[in-house]
Amino acid sequence: MRWWKAKSSEATGDSTTVGIAVEPDRVTFVACKGDGDEHPRIIAWETSAIDSPADVQSAAQRFVDENDLQGWPARATLSPEDYSLRLVERPSNVPDDELVDATRWLIRDLIEFDVESAELAILSVPKDSSRARTPRMFVVAARHEPVLELAQMIDAAGLRVSGFDVVESAMLALDTRMxxxxxxxxxxxxxxxxxxxxxxxxxxxxxxxxxxxxxxxxxxxxxxxxxxxxxxxxxxxxxxxxxxxxxxxxxxxxxxxxxxxxxxxxxxxxxxxxxxxxxxxxxxxxxxxxxxxYEFERFFDFDEAPPSQALPSIALAAGAAVAGAEGVGNALVPSILRPQRGGFGLSSAVGIAASIALLLGIYSGISWFMLDKERGELAALDADRAGLSAEIESLHAEAEANAANVDPQGELETLRAQRDIELSMLRDIGRHGASSDASFSTLLAGLARQDLEGVWLERIEFANGGESISIEGRSLQADDVPAFLRGLGREKSFERRRFRQFEMARTDDTPGLAFRIATLADGDGDGRDRR
Incomplete structure (x- = not known):
């Protein structure tokens, strides 16, 4: 419901600001031009009753559209229920740029909402005029969600968010006009x-x-x-x-x-x-x-004077519009929306989101390219396997054709040599397959999932394309090592591997038990399991 409105055809010029006052049951807008030595001029104003955030959004959009205020900077006075103002001692030896973070623990027990997510601003009390034992400062803690939601609505209406104020800083700004x-x-x-x-x-x-x-x-x-x-x-x-x-x-x-x-x-x-x-x-x-x-008309000019019942809310909105160094600046603007330089708006956040989306797209494209490359390598291996199988069949046929011309002992030697060639080729094929099925990334991922408290790894070594694995680590309890091995056995990349070496020892200089487990490549050692 719109209550009152005055409108001027002027909507551009220097030192222009839209002031907004949010109260529990209403929202008020003023379009203010001019500052400094001249009186600020209220060229348009409107106050509307609200029942929900959607009412604030629609009122802001209507005010901007009807008064042609697109692109104007805007400052808003927050509703008292959305912030807390506390006077605390200023931490000593803390630089100004670190003061906000250092202040969070000071007010942790003084506010009723989460201080870690709150937006904080500092209003300093001059040091040279304080006779207190330590300097004082005012801390404004604002709820993050309402502030972010209001900033998004202001931006969606076509305005540029330049900062937020509280009732007390808006009153201070009005006082400085006197x-x-x-x-x-x-x-x-x-x-x-x-x-x-x-x-x-x-x-x-x-x-x-x-x-x-x-x-x-x-x-x-x-x-x-x-x-x-x-x-x-x-x-x-x-x-x-x-x-x-x-x-x-x-x-x-x-x-x-x-x-x-x-x-x-x-x-x-x-x-x-x-x-x-x-x-x-x-x-x-x-x-x-x-x-x-406070004679409002004495310090602000109007194209059309508002009724007296509108002045309490208009005063808060005007206080936000003219707040300068005495206000809280843009300190309460959520950091994700705060500009690094230049103007402000959700376009900065949209740009960040677009950059993230671009990076994700590039990563996805690279992943598909690598997958396609691996598929090509697997197809080449299959072709090699088929070629080797055909060669083996050819050798069998040749051996059968020459069987009548070969003596039994010579035939036996030939077959043994042929068998050795075939076994060697099959082992080579098997090694290629194992390396493809269990890449270093899958082996490392399987190890990373073995999150046992009291067990830590100190050395991991892969050899022969990932066929030979050596793992060294320490355990606080001897029983944890079998549990670690059982977990590895459930990993797909380890399920066909057998650890043939196991060593465990206790050392005096470091805590826990040192252990080492390792697989052996085919043909290494004496062929017996060592456990």
Whole structure:
């Protein structure tokens, strides 16, 4: 369901960004042009209710198509349920490029999802202004799956993902649009079930807290302020006590922990609750702190001003759009989608996938070529076998024809010589067949599958084209060696081989028993099995 929309015919230019804010029940888009000294201009915006990721995809596609935003960079503020923000001590002697990996173990017990797959970003607190015993830093841990899914939807809509922000960094970006003040600035955003308070100075985040203050309780106080003759009466302040206590504790921590001058401003971001009636009570209770509403139209220009009920979500989307160095950059973008240089998009991932597919295709082609070559060699061996068989038959025929002219003793000698020739030829053929059937790769594969704990091989030797095999190794238990041999006997490449040598000995300098097993080529040794 689309709620509101304003549209301009302008859709190109320098410093253009699409800001996106994802909340549990809605998604909001803004198209922002210009930055730096000039006010950013919101040329188009839209907010839509969502029930599923498919709603986010369709809303993004519609916003891009209707406003001709194809190819624009986009930054998104993540939903609070998809990330966790923690303040931790910065590890010492860790380079900046290794800080993210070194931080994972620090927050392992601080977040409720898998830290190994999480996307991490660092928001550093300036070292020279910290009076804590060790420097501090904020760690943003975002769930990998929602971030990756959102990046894919943004890319599919025709935008280029340039990074992700969180609510706190978006609030920091909005704060930096305001005039600088001495001592720092606080920003408060009232939510339905909880609220967020940030404290910053010179575009650096020093404090971020989630307050247990609901929009309903603040709405009760605002209604009381409207009904009272004095909007700063004790009745109104009493209703604001939980909020005032959290704000004052945060201000005190900021001053004492970081040695900063007292914050001089508290800006109230737009929320579902109208906060204007509470300004007198907040100013009175937090004196001398200056309390004011964040005037969105003062820091952002609109082609068409949005209704007030749209401003809370538009503010988060605009904060992501203008987030610069104070944001988290592209640190939360999944590494598989992060560009090495230049622009960003899923095209990089598609290129990687295409390269992998090409390599697999080349490997498959080489495999088929080798298989065809081996088939040709087998066919040649069959032809040789047929030729040798024909030659043997010819010799038999010649011997029979000459039988009448040969004396018995000479015939016997001739037959014996002929038999020796035939046996020699058959052995040669058998050796060729064995070498083809059990190549080195199949023999090694068979050995690799004998994964017995406590048995390891130290030397493997093949000779005579793989006909003779020698294996040397060690075993912690003598009983494991027979198990190793039985496993080899079940391998197809070893099932017709017989090990004719077996040696086992214990040595003092190394653990376990040393063993050696080997086959012998035909004609080697004395023909007896050695086991």
């Amino acid at each position: 005039p600088e003040v001495v001592g720092g600035s606080a920003v408060l955003r009232i939510g339905d079930k909880s609220s967020v308070l940030t404290l910053s100075n010179e575009a650096h985040l020093y404090l971020a807290r989630t307050l247990s203050v609901s929009g309903d309780s603040i709405e009760v106080a605002a209604q009381c302020a409207l009904e009272e003759d004095d909007p700063a009466s004790s009745n109104v302040i009493e209703l604001l006590d939980p909020l005032l206590l959290d704000v004052q504790r945060s201000l005190d921590y900021y001053e004492s922990e970081y040695g900063q001058a007292p914050a001089s401003r508290l800006a109230l971001l737009a929320s579902d609750v109208e906060m204007t009636p509470l300004l007198p009570a907040l100013c009175e209770a937090l004196r001398p702190l200056q309390v004011e509403s």
